[in-house]
Amino acid sequence: xxxxxxxxxxxxxxxxxxxxxxxxxxxxxxxxxxxxxxxxxxxxxxxxxxxxxxxxxxxxxxxxxxxxxxxxxxxxxxxxxxxxxxxxxxxxxxxxxxxxxxxxxxxxxxxxxxxxxxxxxxxxxxxxxxxxxxxxxxxxxxxxxxxxxxxxxxxxxxxxxxxxxxxxxxxxxxxxxxxxxxxxxxxxxxxxxxxxxxxxxxxxxxxxxxxxxxxxxxxxxxxxxxxxxxxxxxxxxxxxxxxxxxxxxxxxxxxxxxxxxxxxxxxxxxxxxxxxxxxxxxxxxxxxxxxxxxxxxxxxxxxxxxxxxxxxxxxxxxxxxxxxxxxxxxxxxxxxxxxxxxxxxxxxxxxxxxxxxxxxxxxxxxxxxxxxxxxxxxxxxxxxxxxxxxxxxxxxxxxxxxxxxxxxxxxxx
Numbered sequence: 001x002x003x004x005x006x007x008x009x010x011x012x013x014x015x016x017x018x019x020x021x022x023x024x025x026x027x028x029x030x031x032x033x034x035x036x037x038x039x040x041x042x043x044x045x046x047x048x049x050x051x052x053x054x055x056x057x058x059x060x061x062x063x064x065x066x067x068x069x070x071x072x073x074x075x076x077x078x079x080x081x082x083x084x085x086x087x088x089x090x091x092x093x094x095x096x097x098x099x100x101x102x103x104x105x106x107x108x109x110x111x112x113x114x115x116x117x118x119x120x121x122x123x124x125x126x127x128x129x130x131x132x133x134x135x136x137x138x139x140x141x142x143x144x145x146x147x148x149x150x151x152x153x154x155x156x157x158x159x160x161x162x163x164x165x166x167x168x169x170x171x172x173x174x175x176x177x178x179x180x181x182x183x184x185x186x187x188x189x190x191x192x193x194x195x196x197x198x199x200x201x202x203x204x205x206x207x208x209x210x211x212x213x214x215x216x217x218x219x220x221x222x223x224x225x226x227x228x229x230x231x232x233x234x235x236x237x238x239x240x241x242x243x244x245x246x247x248x249x250x251x252x253x254x255x256x257x258x259x260x261x262x263x264x265x266x267x268x269x270x271x272x273x274x275x276x277x278x279x280x281x282x283x284x285x286x287x288x289x290x291x292x293x294x295x296x297x298x299x300x301x302x303x304x305x306x307x308x309x310x311x312x313x314x315x316x317x318x319x320x321x322x323x324x325x326x327x328x329x330x331x332x333x334x335x336x337x338x339x340x341x342x343x344x345x346x347x348x349x350x351x352x353x354x355x356x357x358x359x360x361x362x363x364x365x366x367x368x369x370x371x372x373x374x375x376x377x378x379x380x381x382x383x384x385x386x387x388x389x390x391x392x393x394x395x396x397x398x399x400x401x402x403x404x405x406x407x408x409x410x411x412x413x
Contacts, residue, residue: 011129014188015138018077018122019146020180021085025118026149027173028088028111029057031157038166043101055356056105060112062352066209068117069345073338077121077128078190085181088114092174096167107170114177119146123344125190127332133279136329140274143325147267152176212342216399217334223394224291225327225347226354227387231294232321233355234362234384236262240314243377248307258311262318269322280333283326288396290323295388302381334401358387 032054039045039053071080091110098104122142130138152173161169212218240259244250250258278286294317301313327347335343362380369379 014190015122015125015129015142016145017180017183017187018081018125019142020183021081021115021177022118022122022142022146023149023152024088024173024177024180025061025115026146027152027157027176028092028115029061030150030153031169031173032057032108035161035166035169038161039104042166043104045101049101053101053104053108056108057112057115058352058356060109061116062349062356064113064116065120065345065349065352066342067345068120069342070209072117072121072124072341072345076190077125078184078188081117081121082181082185084117085114085177085184087111088118089174089177089181090114092170092177096170096174119143120341120344120348122146123328123332123348124341127337127340127344132332135332136277136283136326137271137274139328139332140270140272140277140322140325143270143274144267147263147270150263150267209342209346212335212339212346215335217401218346220395220398220400221327221331221334221347222350223398224287224391225350226357227391228291228294228321228324228327228354229351230354230358231298231384231388232266232317232324234358235298235314235317236266238359239362239377239380243301243310243380244307247304247377248310250307258314262314265315265318266321269319270325271322272319273322274325277326277329283330283333284395284400287323287326287330288392290320290326291388291392291395294320295385295392298381298385298388302378302385304375304378330401358384361387 043049045053068080068084071084075083088111091107091112091114093107094110095104095107098107119142123139126135126138126142157169157172160172236259240262241255244255244258277283297313297316297320301310305313328344331343331347332340362383365379365383366376368374369376372379
């Protein structure tokens with residue numbers, strides 16, 4: 001629970017305002033699912049074009065993470081999000097007014113760029129404004145609260161589309177984003193952390209990425225980040241529906257009900273595991289253990305188990321995946337304060353580019369399964385389990401943060 005001191009109340013107020021931007025980012029990220037049928041009807045889009053339309057957001061979002069981290073370290077949380085988030089509003093309006101597929105892609109790309117700092121600013125603000133020992137629990141709460149945006153693109157957005165059309169859906173999202181931007185402008189204040197060498201300039205921040213990758217534990221952290229969040233999104237956003245419909249004969253409504261349940265558990269998991277965070281001394285062992293547990297669950301899903309068991313395993317992934325919030329705390333503890341923004345940016349970039357990579361690789365696994373005579377979802381979920389074990393091995397056997405020297409921790413970017 002937040003402290004009752006005025007400083008703590010102010011910090012929580014500003015964090016909740018920043019989370020409103022993250023919630024809109026979550027909504028924009030998942031809007032393509034509910035928008036797909038009307039867009040396909042309006043523009044005659046093929047499934048491949050719909051996939052590229054949805055992916056344009058994630059590629060733009062992931063590719064800009066390094067620059068967002070640099071901006072946060074140089075200019076601060078408030079100025080970075082105020083400068084960039086308006087592109088999300090512009091992108092949504094461009095999409096709403098689109099008269100061609102190319103304009104649809106442009107709108108999605110602009111929205112992805114605009115949303116690029118949305119959660120990153122929350123993680124850095126928490127690191128700078130709250131005690132280090134509470135980082136995991138507060139960050140978990142932020143993830144859970146911000147995931148309300150996933151629910152906005154369910155029934156509420158569908159109702160808007162049915163009543164006024166898909167263009168009105170994007171106008172509604174743009175309006176909400178504008179309100180979030182205005183709230184950040186009016187309510188968020190920030191004092192940049194003091195460092196021994198002063199704030200870095202742009203070139204210094206760019207050189208700081210070289211410093212980041214020279215630290216021996218960075219590769220292990222990235223190696224795991226590529227596969228963990230991607231495993232959850234690959235299930236929830238790509239394979240959950242097909243496996244329930246193709247393997248078990250579920251209807252679309254029944255599949256949607258399971259998807260909602262998985263999403264709700266995905267919202268509950270991060271704050272739960274944030275409160276359970278064991279601290280710096282044993283956190284890495286917990287992360288390894290829960291990643292292996294997720295791999296085991298996916299391995300069981302690869303088997304042709306009864307439908308109720310498959311649903312139960314999917315729900316288990318929804319809740320257990322909340323442990324991934326501990327990875328943010330691991331990053332927070334692994335780098336000196338002047339590198340926090342860039343470290344979080346690299347971590348976030350790895351997660352979202354990992355989503356694209358895993359979805360592509362599991363698609364290849366599904367295609368290969370057809371040729372080899374293996375059941376499609378046995379190959380898909382078996383591949384996800386293998387990727388999680390690979391990430392675990394990289395995280396476990398590559399150097400850990402203890403390799404960071406005091407001299408490195410005190411260096412300037």
